[in-house]
Amino acid sequence: MLHRILENDFVQRLTHFPAVGLLGPRQAGKTTLVHAIQNQLSRPTVYFDLERSSDLARFQQDRTFFLEQFTEETVILDEIHRLPELFPDLRGLIDRNRQPGRFILLGSASPTLLRNTSESLAGRISYLELTPFQLRELPSPDYQQHWLRGGFPTSWLAPSTDLSAIWREDFIRNYIERDLPQLGLTANPIQLLRLFTMLANQQGGLLNQTALGNALQLRTPLVGQYLNFLEQAFLVRRLTPYATNVGKRLTKSPKLYIRDSGLVHQLLRLYDINVLFGHPVVGASWEGYVIEQLIPMLQFDQLPFFYRTADGAELDLVIESQGQIKLAVEIKLSDAPTLSKGTTTALQDVGNPPLLVVTPSADTYRLREHVWVCSVSSLPDMLQRLLDG
Known part of the structure; x- marks a missing residue:
């Protein structure tokens, strides 16, 4: 099993919080990670999979009475969204015996899950998000296969391109x-697949719900509901624009990305790296891929935005912390990148922070004062250096 970077943080939080919620998309490896850290916990564990009818049946009568017999164990509840009515019971159990590491809740997220936990377990639970494999978690720095197949473990580990594609096709169909x-989204599967495919074709584009609704013959509010759900299920990322008082007309619409690059390529039937490089989506796909490698590395007080003005000044990412832009990021599909006038203007607009230009495989070097170039593989080291320096 590959070591997940989240592992140490996960174990540490279990020594402090009564409950820890590990959220993320289906098949990202949540259950595997929990089983891997069980021998590091101070308590014995008991595991219940709420998608298994025999386990779910145990909670159909007096749930509190049933769970009270495990006061000395860490109770792992997998697919917790299947039993949202359990959260008030968990609050009572925690309040009567507030010890760290009592419960681990695993879920694929949903509006119902998030609402119930925020209302019932406020102050008692800490959340972590487990993404599919990050490039920095892999034993080989082969970014091309990771970018092409995406980070879902079964897709990346598949012994052939065909098997990876078959898994991703089944994953998309089963999810929809x-x-x-099951998570609570009532939508026509055909319309939802069309929406998902449109998002792949418009990867990294500005959100226009009206245009999407017209194309799908859906009401605009319904499109918004679908997108909100896909976002809370960790399938779509909504990147908001940075707003600052620079006296310019700024883009107000967010950008939308399908978070896993392998799903983008599956929806567009792109199975070969050479075919991908010849497709119009290649630049946006690379941008979304790098963004998904970068954002999970940020600390809780480092917030990502993009910056764009009506005049064309643009930065792919700006990282804000404590009210200031600490770092700007440009994502290039060339190992010999150049900066446009619009990039220079955008940097001036946001206070001339350091700029990191991320490429596929360029050596790390300084392009000019306060501007560095690096590869996606060296991104973790450069990000830490520039944000902590």
């Missing part, structure tokens, strides 16, 4: 037809 309805 089975998993999202």
Whole structure:
């Protein structure tokens, strides 16, 4: 099993919080990670999979009475969204015996899950998000295969391109037809697949719900509901624009990305790296891929935005902390990148922070004062250096 970077933080939080919620998309490796850290915990563990009918049946009568017999164990509740009515019971159990590491809750997220935990377990639970494999977690720095297949473990580890593609096709179909309805999204599967495919074609584009609704023959508010759900299921990222008083007309619409690059390529039937490089989506796909490698590295007080003005000044990412832009990021699909006038203007607009230009495989070097170039593989080291320096 590959070591997940989240592991140490996960174990540490279990020594402090009564409950820890590990959230993320289906098949990202949540259950595998929990089983891997069980021998590091101070308590014995008991595991219940709430998608298994025999385990779910144990909670159909007096749930509090049933769980009270495990006061000395860490109770792992997998697919917790299947039993949202359990959260008030967990609050009572925690308040009567507030010890760290009592419960681990695993879920694929949903509006119902988030609402119930925020209302019932406020101050008692800490959340962590487990993404599919990050490039920095892999034993080989082969960014091309990771970018092409995405980070879902079964897709990346598949012994052939065909098997990886078959898994991703089944994953998309099952998520749309089975998993999202179980999470509470009532939508026509055909329309939802069309929406997902449109988002792949418009990867990294500005959100225009009206245009999406017209194309799908759906009401605009319904499109918004679908997008909100896909975002809370960790399938879509909504990147908001940075707003600052620079006296310019700024873009107000967010950008939308399908978070896993392998799903983008599956929806567009791009199975070969050479075919991908010849497709119009290649630049946006690379941008989304790098963004998904970068954002999970940020600290809780480092917030990502993009910056764009009506005049064309643009930065792919700006990282804000304590009210200031600490770092700007440009994402290039060339190992010999150049900066446009619009980039220079955008940097001036946001206070001339350091700029990091991320490429596929360029050596790390300084392009000019306060501007560095690096590869996606060396991104973790450069990000830490520039944000902590």
